[in-house]
Every structure is written in C-alpha cells, then in structure tokens.
Amino acid sequence: MNVIRGILLRREAGIAAMIVLVCVAVGLYKPQFLTLNQLRVILLLVPLIMIVAMGQMLVLVARHVDLSVGSILGFSAMITGMMFRDMPDIPWGLGFIVAIGTGALLGLVNGALVTVFKLPAIIVTLGTLNLYRGLTFIVSNARQVDRQFVPSELKAMSQTSPIFGIPWIIFMALGVILLAYWFTRHTQAGRQVFALGSNPSAAALRGVKVNQITLLVFTISGALSGLAGIMYASRWGFVNPSNTGAGFEFQVIAAVVIGGVSINGGVGTVSGVTLGVLLLGCVAAALPLLGIPGTAQGAIYGAIILVALIIDRSVRQHGFASLRWRRA
Amino acid sequence: MSERGAPLLSARGISKSFAGVSVLRDVDLDLEKGEIHALLGENGAGKSTFAKILAGVHRPTRGTLRLNGEPVDVSSPLAAQKLGITLIHQEPISFPDLSVAENLVLGHAEGGWFSRVPWSQMTSEARRQMDLLGVDIDVTRPMRGLSIADQQMVEIGRALSSDSRLIIMDEPTAPLTPKEVDTLFGIVRRLRDEGRTIIFISHRLEEVQALCDRVTIFRDGNRISTDAIDKLDNADIIRLMIGRPLKEYMHKHNASIGDVALEVDGLTLPGRFQDVSFAVRRGEIVGLGGLVGAGRTDVACAIFGIQPAESGTVKVDGKPADIREPGDAIALGLAFVPEDRAQAGLFRTLSVEQNITAAIPRKIAPRGIIRRAVERVFAAESVQKLRIRLASINQPIGELSGGNQQKAILARWLLSDPRILVLDEPTRGIDIGVKAEFYDIIGELAAQGRAILLISSELPELLALCDRVLVMAEGRLTAEIPRAEATQEKIMRAAVPRAQIAEAAA
Numbered sequence: 094m095n096v097i098r099g100i101l102l103r104r105e106a107g108i109a110a111m112i113v114l115v116c117v118a119v120g121l122y123k124p125q126f127l128t129l130n131q132l133r134v135i136l137l138l139v140p141l142i143m144i145v146a147m148g149q150m151l152v153l154v155a156r157h158v159d160l161s162v163g164s165i166l167g168f169s170a171m172i173t174g175m176m177f178r179d180m181p182d183i184p185w186g187l188g189f190i191v192a193i194g195t196g197a198l199l200g201l202v203n204g205a206l207v208t209v210f211k212l213p214a215i216i217v218t219l220g221t222l223n224l225y226r227g228l229t230f231i232v233s234n235a236r237q238v239d240r241q242f243v244p245s246e247l248k249a250m251s252q253t254s255p256i257f258g259i260p261w262i263i264f265m266a267l268g269v270i271l272l273a274y275w276f277t278r279h280t281q282a283g284r285q286v287f288a289l290g291s292n293p294s295a296a297a298l299r300g301v302k303v304n305q306i307t308l309l310v311f312t313i314s315g316a317l318s319g320l321a322g323i324m325y326a327s328r329w330g331f332v333n334p335s336n337t338g339a340g341f342e343f344q345v346i347a348a349v350v351i352g353g354v355s356i357n358g359g360v361g362t363v364s365g366v367t368l369g370v371l372l373l374g375c376v377a378a379a380l381p382l383l384g385i386p387g388t389a390q391g392a393i394y395g396a397i398i399l400v401a402l403i404i405d406r407s408v409r410q411h412g413f414a415s416l417r418w419r420r421a
Numbered sequence: 422m423s424e425r426g427a428p429l430l431s432a433r434g435i436s437k438s439f440a441g442v443s444v445l446r447d448v449d450l451d452l453e454k455g456e457i458h459a460l461l462g463e464n465g466a467g468k469s470t471f472a473k474i475l476a477g478v479h480r481p482t483r484g485t486l487r488l489n490g491e492p493v494d495v496s497s498p499l500a501a502q503k504l505g506i507t508l509i510h511q512e513p514i515s516f517p518d519l520s521v522a523e524n525l526v527l528g529h530a531e532g533g534w535f536s537r538v539p540w541s542q543m544t545s546e547a548r549r550q551m552d553l554l555g556v557d558i559d560v561t562r563p564m565r566g567l568s569i570a571d572q573q574m575v576e577i578g579r580a581l582s583s584d585s586r587l588i589i590m591d592e593p594t595a596p597l598t599p600k601e602v603d604t605l606f607g608i609v610r611r612l613r614d615e616g617r618t619i620i621f622i623s624h625r626l627e628e629v630q631a632l633c634d635r636v637t638i639f640r641d642g643n644r645i646s647t648d649a650i651d652k653l654d655n656a657d658i659i660r661l662m663i664g665r666p667l668k669e670y671m672h673k674h675n676a677s678i679g680d681v682a683l684e685v686d687g688l689t690l691p692g693r694f695q696d697v698s699f700a701v702r703r704g705e706i707v708g709l710g711g712l713v714g715a716g717r718t719d720v721a722c723a724i725f726g727i728q729p730a731e732s733g734t735v736k737v738d739g740k741p742a743d744i745r746e747p748g749d750a751i752a753l754g755l756a757f758v759p760e761d762r763a764q765a766g767l768f769r770t771l772s773v774e775q776n777i778t779a780a781i782p783r784k785i786a787p788r789g790i791i792r793r794a795v796e797r798v799f800a801a802e803s804v805q806k807l808r809i810r811l812a813s814i815n816q817p818i819g820e821l822s823g824g825n826q827q828k829a830i831l832a833r834w835l836l837s838d839p840r841i842l843v844l845d846e847p848t849r850g851i852d853i854g855v856k857a858e859f860y861d862i863i864g865e866l867a868a869q870g871r872a873i874l875l876i877s878s879e880l881p882e883l884l885a886l887c888d889r890v891l892v893m894a895e896g897r898l899t900a901e902i903p904r905a906e907a908t909q910e911k912i913m914r915a916a917v918p919r920a921q922i923a924e925a926a927a
Contacts, residue, residue, distance in 0.1 A: 278538070280534060280535050280536065281533065281534060281535070281537075284527070285527075287519055288516045290518070291516035291519055292514065292515065294514070295514040298498045299498070299499070299514075300497070300498065301527070309534075359517070360518050
C-alpha cells in the first residue's frame with residue numbers, strides 16, 4: 094500500500110497521467126491521433142528536445158539556467174553544415190565530433206562568464222543567446238546550407254532504422270537519456286550538481302568545487318545542444334541561420350519544468366524530464382490536428398510553462414513527498 | 422580532565438582583522454583531549470571568529486595553530502575536515518534536497534568526478550552512524566523536513582564519520598527544546614568520554630555550567646581568561662564577559678501606572694488559543710510567559726490583526742477596537758516587534774537609515790517626495806537614543822550584529838510613537854551586554870507611559886522587568902502572577918501543560 098502511495102505521490106506519476114489524459118481527450122475528438130503513424134510523428138518530434146532537455150536539466154538543478162541552447166544548436170549546426178558543404182570529402186561521422194565540440198566550447202564560454210565574472214546565468218545566456226545567433230549569421234554570410242550539401246548518410250539517420258522501424262535518432266536520444274541517468278544517479282560529479290543547486294554556500298563549505306561543477310554543467314548543456322544541431326541537419330536536411338534552433342530554449346525549458354525540475358535548483362529527475370518532453374511532444378502533435386495554427390504554438394508553450402510552475406509551487410507548498418527519485 | 426597530556430590543539434598569537442578592523446587580538450589557547458570547552462563572550466567578542474578560524478572558514482591574519490604538536494595550515498573547511506576538525510553551525514548547513522545519507526557523506530570519501538556513488542554502502546554506513554548516535558532518523562529521507570535537532574544529529578554524525586577529534590558547536594541549543602537539549606548533552610558527553618574535544622559556544626550560562634569542563638571568556642577580541650568551570654559562578658562569568666558587575670543593569674523600573682490601555686476579553690482562535698482575557702495599563706510592563714508553542718505569539722498576532730481572532734473583543738483606551746489588519750492596529754497606536762527579524766520587515770540590503778524610517782513615510786515624505794535631511798535627522802536621533810552600534814548610518818542593516826538589528830527595528834516602531842507596544846522575544850539571540858541595554862530601554866518606554874506586553878521565554882527577563890506575569894499553556898491563560906509573588910518555579914508550573922504534570926505524577 095505504501096509502495097503504491099509512494100508511486101502515486103511521485104511527480105512522474107502526475108506527468109504520466111497528464112500524457113494519458115491528453116492522448117485520450119484528443120483521441121476522442123480526433124480518433125486518428127491514436128494511430129501508429131501519429132506515434133511516429135510524436136517520436137520524431139521529440140529527440141532533439143529530449144537531448145537538449147537533459148543538459149538543461151543539469152543546468153537548472155545546479156540553480157542556473159541556459160537560455161542560449163537554441164543559438165548553440167543553430168551555430169553548431171551551421172559550422173557542421175558549412176564543413177560538409179565546403180569540404181565534401183571528409184567522412185560524415187566527423188560532423189558529430191565537430192558539432193559536439195563546437196557546442197561544448199560555446200557552453201564552456203557561458204560557464205566561464207558565470208564563474209569568472211560572477212554574473213547571473215540568466216543574463217549571461219540571454220546575452221549569448223543573441224551573440225551566438227549573430228555569429229551564426231556572420232560565419233554563414235546569412236546563407237542557408239541547402240539539402241544537397243548534407244550527407245545522405247546523415248539524413249538517413251532520421252529515416253532508416255536498425256530495428257522495429259524506429260529511426261536511429263530516437264535511439265540516440267535514448268542513449269543520451271541513459272547517459273544522463275547514469276551521470277545524475279551514479280557519479281560523484283552528478284551528486285555534486287544536486288548539492289550545489291540545493292545549497293550553494295554549503296556546497297562550497299563542503300569542498301564541492303563549485304566553479305568546476307558550474308563549468309561542467311554548462312559545457313554538457315552546450316555539447317548536447319551541439320549534438321542536437323547535427324541531428325537537426327539530419328532530421329530536416331538543411332541548416333538555416335535564422336530558423337535553426339530559434340526559440341528552442343522555450344520548448345526545452347517548458348519540458349524540463351513540466352518534468353518537475355525545480356527552477357530553485359537541487360531537484361530534478363531524468364525520468365521526470367523524459368516524461369515532460371513526451372508530454373510536450375504530445376501537445377505539439379495534437380495542435381495541428383485540433384486546427385490550432387502553428388503561429389499559436391508559442392502562446393501554448395508559454396501557458397504550459399506557467400501552469401507547470403504553478404503546479405510545482407503548489408506541490409511544494411502542500412509538502413508532498415520528495416519530488417526526487419533519489420532513494421539513497 | 423584530571424591528568425593533562427599534550428594538548429590536542431594549541432593556538433598561538435591568533436589575530437584576525439576584517440577590512441582593517443581588528444576582531445581578534447593575539448589569542449593563545451590550548452585545547453585538551455577529551456574536554457568540553459566553552460567559549461563565552463558577547464556577540465562580537467571574537468569567540469565565533471576564533472571558532473571559524475579553527476574550522477578553516479576564516480584564515481587568521483597572524484598566528485599559528487598546532488595540532489598534536491604539528492604546525493597545521495587550516496586553509497579551508499575541507500582541510501579542517503581532513504585534519505579532523507568539524508564546525509557545526511547553529512542552523513546546520515545542509516543540502517535540503519539530498520537525502521540524509523548523502524548529506525552525511527558529501528565532502529569526504531569523494532572519488533573523481535566519474536567515480537561511482539556507492540549507494541547501498543553509503544546507506545548502510547549512514548544507518549550505522551545514526552545507530553551509534555542512538556537517534557532514529559530514516560537516512561533515505563530528504564534533509565528538508567527534518568527538525569533542527571535531527572539536522573544537528575546528522576551534522577554530528579558527519580563529524581564522526583570523518584572521525585573528527587575536534588567538534589565545534591556554535592550555539593547548538595538555541596533552536597532546541599529542553600528535551601532535545603538533554604539528548605544533545607548526552608551525546609556530547611559521550612563524545613568527550615571517547616577522547617574527543619568539543620568546543621561549545623552558548624549564551625546560556627546554565628548550560629555551560631551543566632555541560633562544560635573548562636571555559637574561556639572573550640571580550641573585545643581578546644581572550645580574558647580560561648578556567649575550570651567549577652571555579653567560576655555565573656556572576657563571575659558575567660563580570661568577565663561584560664567587564665563590569667551585572668547589578669547596575671538589572672534594576673527594576675517603577676513607572677506610575679495609569680489607565681487601562683489595552684484590554685482583551687475572551688479572545689479565541691480555534692486551534693491556537695481559547696478565551697484569553699487580560700489588560701495592560703499605561704506605564705505597565707506585562708510579561709507573557711510560557712513554553713514555545715503555547716500560543717503567545719498567536720495572541721500577539723491576533724491583537725495586531727495579522728491573524729485576527731474568531732471571537733472575543735479587543736479594547737484600546739477603553740473603546741472597542743475592530744482590528745482586521747495591521748494597518749488598523751498601527752492607526753490605534755499599537756506596535757508589534759515580532760521575534761523573527763526577517764519577518765519583522767528587516768530590509769537587509771537597505772541602509773540602517775532607511776530601515777529605521779520605513780514606518781513613518783508621512784513624516785519623511787510629506788508630499789510623496791522623500792526629504793533626505795529629515796530622514797537623516799530621525800535616523801540619527803534613533804541611533805543615538807538606542808545606542809545602536811554601527812560604522813555608518815548608510816551601512817546595509819544586514820551587516821549589523823543581531824542585537825543592533827533588533828534595536829533598529831525597535832527604533833522604527835518607536836518613531837511612530839506607539840502607545841501600546843507588543844514585544845515578542847525582543848532579546849532572543851542577543852548577548853548579555855546589549856540585553857541589559859534593552860531592559861533599560863523597555864523600562865524607559867514604560868516610564869514614558871506606554872503600555873508594554875512583553876512575550877519572553879526567559880524567566881529571569883520576565884522577573885526582572887515585568888509588573889505582572891501572565892502565563893500561557895496550550896492556548897490558555899493559566900496564571901497571572903503579580904511581581905511581588907513571581908518566582909521562576911511559579912511561572913514554570915503554570916507553563917507546563919496539565920497533561921504532562923499528570924504524567925509526571927503518575
């Protein structure tokens with residue numbers, strides 16, 4: 094009985110219930126929502142958000158925020174796309190190293206600004222959100238990298254499947270989820286991220302290397318945004334300086350907050366974030382079916398973030414069981 | 422403490438300055454193995470700074486530390502921990518979102534970044550540690566939600582799991598109930614008997630007398646004396662702490678008592694207090710004693726309109742008063758200085774001046790524009806009158822010591838010239854010298870014809886100041902004791918809930 098109660102009180106249960114609720118409600122109204130094809134649409138929608146959300150989760154748990162993820166995604170995708178275009182002979186797999194490396198570097202810059210100059214992350218990354226986007230225009234001369242330059246092997250990753258017709262990029266997202274789980278749950282550094290976010294001054298007193306951990310979470314967030322950048326090229330087949338990754342930070346932060354990660358730091362679970370991303374994917378997939386125009390999506394995401402925050406606050410106030418999965 | 426071996430730790434010539442201000446001067450001190458050593462002194466006397474230097478929170482400007490005869494450099498809290506020195510703060514510094522077990526191990530036994538967290542081993546180790554302490558805490562629970570006493574136990578467990586030889590406790594008993602204090606003392610004595618050294622910082626002399634072996638007294642950054650506790654009585658200690666006899670402070674005020682200023686009748690808020698009736702006259706100081714949680718603060722909040730009572734009446738100057746929110750109370754000439762300074766409306770980042778004048782916007786800004794000169798005069802007068810110690814009136818109030826913050830808040834309320842003053846634990850966490858000044862101030866305020874309701878958990882305070890003492894237990898008034906008849910025993914007897922008396926008798 095206590096076990097069941099414990100599960101029901103977990104944040105994850107609430108999100109899972111929301112997913113079911115959304116699917117049933119939309120399915121009753123538009124039965125085609127509950128088809129295998131639609132599942133495929135959702136699953137193809139979410140991998141990019143999923144990957145970036147895992148990094149964002151770490152940043153939020155450490156009591157920071159990374160608003161620049163969309164711009165890092167765009168810049169990394171552009172650098173990689175231009176490399177494919179200008180050096181057609183290099184092996185396409187090298188694109189992953191370039192994209193992840195570029196993203197990690199930009200994330201490191203964020204972290205360095207936060208740690209060296211003691212600036213609040215929200216201001217730093219608001220600045221780099223614009224800075225990195227601007228750099229993307231400068232390096233690309235504001236020109237798009239077109240379909241024909243993106244290696245077909247890379248594009249195939251979003252269509253071909255090793256098994257069950259599930260495309261490669263979904264497996265990559267799964268891999269990132271497992272890595273994030275391992276990191277948060279089983280490494281000393283992961284635990285220090287939680288400690289830092291839970292009480293920064295105590296963390297410093299207890300010998301947590303605060304600056305290093307801060308650099309680490311921003312670098313991871315950047316690296317994962319870079320990975321999402323090359324996957325964008327795979328999924329859509331082009332890289333556009335103004336569109337690629339634009340506004341991505343909102344979807345990602347919405348998903349992470351829905352997933353129960355506290356903006357006050359210290360609290361968050363990989364399973365919660367995974368479900369949060371899936372819920373957001375369901376909503377995003379349902380909107381066109383319900384005849385809601387794409388232009389209204391921003392408003393929907395904004396509303397979702399606010400609702401999630403209100404739920405988060407009231408859950409905290411009513412002192413529910415720990416929202417964290419950690420049971421030491 | 423009979424035979425004196427080599428000291429565990431010797432400090433020689435420890436000095437510390439902050440921004441050119443010297444707070445600790447040439448302190449020499451030897452700590453023996455297996456002793457409980459009290460550090461006493463007023464706030465700002467240097468005892469906490471000294472403790473923090475031992476624990477690596479501060480680095481000394483000059484001086485050397487030797488541990489077991491070896492010179493050591495305690496460069497950080499982590500270094501201190503590795504040397505076996507742990508500082509336990511009054512409000513334990515913990516990670517509220519992490520489990521108890523994680524809180525216990527974080528900071529030591531760390532591997533590299535990507536080394537594995539040994540969850541099951543960590544949990545069983547944590548359980549063992551809590552069992553050793555004899556406390557029943559579920560180590561898988563998050564730290565958030567644990568009582569302060571339990572959090573302290575976790576901190577002590579942490580000190581032990583890194584096998585600390587020197588454990589420094591900074592006012593550990595302030596937030597504890599008497600029963601929790603007993604448990605803590607039992608554990609501290611056991612740690613001493615295991616040969617560990619405990620530094621115990623407290624303002625409560627009776628606790629120091631009951632627990633400690635030796636006592637070192639600090640005053641104005643100097644070590645004044647170190648003695649075995651049985652060589653000193655309380656009067657000696659107080660004299661050494663404040664540098665003059667206490668007597669001249671503890672005088673009683675005899676104000677002329679006038680008409681009834683505040684009268685409450687049948688005040689009831691279900692679940693908090695029932696049928697509370699009393700009156701306070703002009704020039705009178707009425708004490709409200711009782712245990713924490715007896716409903717005293719709730720009554721004060723009800724009178725002041727923060728959370729009004731459901732039934733009962735409040736009369737101010739003989740006229741029925743309908744107080745629904747604090748604004749109503751202020752308009753009627755009431756002032757309420759709550760216990761919690763943060764809740765009292767301390768604007769930590771604003772200057773002392775702005776904090777003091779915050780309650781009189783009309784006076785300093787007649788047409789909505791603040792007149793700086795007027796503001797300055799008001800604030801400066803208050804600082805002088807209440808002897809608030811500060812570097813500058815433009816200093817952020819958060820930088821002042823607790824006692825001086827409390828004075829500034831009192832000053833704010835006094836500027837609005839209240840006729841009825843409700844003070845909730847005004848001297849909590851304030852050291853003895855400032856406390857005495859507070860008693861003087863409160864006495865003066867009564868002499869000016871103000872009616873004062875003083876909530877206090879400190880019996881000597883009630884006895885020294887009050888014309889009458891009301892006592893509450895479990896939400897009811899249980900006694901009203903005139904000054905001539907008031908004794909500590911009488912107050913305590915009325916304060917203890919009936920059920921517990923029955924229990925004790927059985």
